[in-house]
Amino acid sequence: MAGAGVIDEYVTALDRRLRGPDPVKDDLLAEARDSLHDAAAAHRDRGLAEEDAQRRAVAEFGPVTTIAREYQGLLGLAYGTRTLRSVMLVLPLAYVMWELNRAFWIGAWDDFDAPPPDWYLTVARFNDASAWLVAGAAVLALLVGRRLARTRVSTVTLARLAGVVAVVAVGVSLLGTVAILAATAYLDAARLFLSLPVTAASAVSLAVALRLAVLARRCVVFSSV
Amino acid sequence: MKSDALRGHLDALLLATLDGGQLHGYAIIEALQRRSGGALDLPTGTVYPALRRLETAGLVASEWSTVGGRQRRTYRLTKAGQRALDAERTAWREFTAAIEGVLGGGPWPAQA
Incomplete structure (x- = not known):
């Protein structure tokens, strides 16, 4: 899988687990995506390759099931x-x-x-x-x-x-x-x-x-x- | 540091990171990690729901703004949030002073 897809795949998986008003959901997911790209950029600056940086960012963000529960509560x-x-x-x-x-x-x-x-x-x-x-x-x-x-x-x-x-x-x-x-x-x-x-x-x-x-x-x- | 122990103080820690001015989400996470010497290992994805809950409580406010040429949701303390942070700091100082009095300073002298 290309490195650029790791974050996208994670956000898509999160999106699929969430139900609620679209504007709020889109806002939460946009912020999550931004944060993951920020984290991946920080890891790239420390020497990781693109895909590894994104995998590290996703791992740090937390298991999608756990995060989805918290986001669903917000929605x-x-x-x-x-x-x-x-x-x-x-x-x-x-x-x-x-x-x-x-x-x-x-x-x-x-x-x-x-x-x-x-x-x-x-x-x-x-x-x-x-x-x-x-x-x-x-x-x-x-x-x-x-x-x-x-x-x-x-x-x-x-x-x-x-x-x-x-x-x-x-x-x-x-x-x-x-x-x-x-x-x-x-x-x-x-x-x-x-x-x-x-x-x-x-x-x-x-x-x-x-x-x-x-x-x-x-x-x-x-x-x- | 254990996540359970951290979670109980997460709200106060988030308010403290915003004490110096408004920050976007990832900058808040970086500030938490930097100021804790890397000891805070909470999943970063849990920070955003916590920030939104603080917003619901009226302790922080957020808005999309341009930071470093990118659109980001930035958070800032409200007046109620500043008061809550002051109260948390006072309670924390009292708590740590009490615990330090019991646990700190090495073994207690033997009773006569």
Whole structure:
């Protein structure tokens, strides 16, 4: 094998073992490649031939399985952090947009002839609170994660924690959205179609929750090492 | 030096190498090896994840910049990182002083 291929082969093997957001992965691999070429250059300066210099650099960098585990932890953590930030921002925004839409196009819910039953109000309050509770949980998780990153807690563990919080948070949000839609359909399905903009906003809220569920699932996949 | 013993102090060692200014990854590895007299034999590939974790913790910041005509990711201490390094140094001095008092200075005099 030509000497120029030793580093390339190592980086390719590392690449194959990693799953996660491409920009972060490409950045990590570019830095690893740079470091290996720097190390190989240092060994060449000490008199080693090109291929031997690259083999020494690769050996010093560490076994690809060991290094891949550490890098995968970083990728999982990066994805988990990004997902929690999305949860923190998107869910309250979707909730506020829906409420503004409803207030503008329909007005207050209590304009209806008959007041809704208690069970419906419970579901509605749960859905109203869930956006803020879930966003608060995401903020708390990000702050705690930042503190834990200063301890000896590994990036793999941090990534798993982020994934668990993301799954629970998105699950609660999705449950709230589905519950209020189902409850409204059961109580009076016509209310779901009172106003096209509000119906569209409801569809957007559901789509946002489903999209976040996909992201949360990926958090778990990427933090699995 | 055993990797396990080193790993427990890796964060502090990385912060210390950045105390003099920003460095790219391989320069940090060279500084670690030079300042330890070559005793630090940790796989160099583990240094980068450690640096990124310190970045997540807000103790270092990084950016791509041109060094020696090449694009490299360079790292620097943040203010929080500087405070963390100062705290690590203080804790290390207290620890080594305590251990030196017990282990240093040769055999203890026999008790009367």
